[in-house]
Amino acid sequence: MLKQNQFDVIIVGGSYAGLSAGMSLGRSFRKVLIIDNGKPCNEQTPHSHNFLTQDRKTPKEISELSKNQVLEYKTVEFHQGKAIEAKKIQNGFEVITENGEKFNSKKIIIATGIVDEIPNIKGFKESWGISLIHCPYCHGYEFQNKKTGIIANGERGFHIASLVNNLTTDITIFTRGKADFTEEQFQKLEKNNIKIIETEIEELKHQNGNVESLILSDGKVLNFEAVYGAFPFKQHSDIPESLGCEMTEMGHIKIDQFQKTNVAGLLACGDNSSPMRSVASAVYTGNLAGAMVNAELVNDNF
Template identity: 85%
Template sequence: MENQYDVIILGGSYAGLSAAMSLGRSLRKVLVIDSGKPCNEQTPHSHNFLTQDGKTPKEISTIAKEQVEKYSTIEFYEGFATSGIKTENGFEITTENGDNFESKKLIFATGIIDEIPNIKGFKECWGISLIHCPYCHGYEFQNKKTGIIANGDRGFHIASLVNNLTEDLTIFTRGKANFTDEQFEKLKQNNIEIIETEIEELRHQNGMVESLILSDGKVLNFEAVYGAFPFKQHSDIAESLGCEMTEMGHIKIDQFQKTNVTGLLACGDNSSPMRSVANAVYTGNLAGAMVNAELVGGRF
């Protein structure tokens, strides 16, 4: 394997593969470095993506990679990128195995890692019946008894969306509720109960939630739970290279997926609160096109 490329893409899931295809079709020499650990690997079905509605995330990514591999200028490296530096001609990336690769441009499609609370049953249910997005999974849980584990503006926002899918809603704030007076009134008008008691366990069968067990011993039956939890970047290389971050913790980008670091773009979940396969594919495609435009400008 050579070590000089037009573009290195960190992350080989939907956003990274979409960026690679865009570049491969312009005959750019591309290296995709991927550790093979997508954040949605436990999710049984992906929805709200035309032509692929109901497929498993693995099915979609497998087809995508097979199609991208047909472009002869694209190469894949299985491993985790541990560091990166800015060079005179672009960037140099080092992997955990000590391999070094250089490129003129760099695209981050590294995704994020959800910091799920250390509560029994949460990990097993995450992405199955403990879900993050009503657009991606809400339709399948319509009219179900539903809990929302969130507080403040995020909890209120989720409640407003999910209320259109089911009227049987309860918010669990896991501590003192942090809503404005107007939000409290809206929640009350929509008969949404607020429970501040801590959660001890999410009881389930094969990832399908059955009940929440609270710290005071109460057992409350539920069929679906939404959660809004903190996250961290899957890779810290972008920040180490000087990329600005948003208040929420995303890589800060402009409307063309460009960061404040010249030649470095980001796409997918690492730079957008809209977490969906469709958005990852779109932003990856755009990032690839923008990188190609920069490469064209450098020689034409």
């Protein structure tokens, strides 16, 4: 039960970045409220990788352990719910949840992440994060030497192919339309025996999210064991934009090297403000955001 509605800092988003920021602030005795609706973007992912001490644990295991540790700091509170609105008020911010609850704070950290806009193709949603994956660093090791597809085009497709080429020698890029590579990129892809198919994908056949084949619109069925996908995304919350945060060309919240946005007193961390989508990166940026907010509070009051 919340004892108050006035905090030093409200953190919107309670996954890895938000919890990391909360720990940093809790250790400085700041009154912190973390608001989270319990729907992380990686809840379908079987295991997390490339994070020291937590390799091969499930995302839920890491999240639950993190939350328990953060809440050991008595000045940190956790509120289960969805923040749908925030506005600037005198001396800070007001955050409103979908249930109409209102909480005030001097500073605010946005750690709401992003939402992948998965194509409405049969089998994609069910396989996303399991064998239809986004990151060679997070998942590539587990799919080494597998027959691998890449659903992407242009610079993004070329970049993924260059990384995956170190993990397997059997790669096919599906551009789902006319291939958009430079002449130099075409030459490098050909040199590395990376095939390109422009035909649209009709379905991803799978067993419990584990890919078996891709069915193309021309009826061809091609077997694969792993598929990388680079899809558009949107911000998980419209709160940053409503508060006046600038965005990058890619769609991330624009921040400086200290996780600060262009809005005074508002910081962002995690996937919503970085193309580096990993647990390790989220924890780091959250830790930094917490430290920087604490520094602002010190400067305001010392």
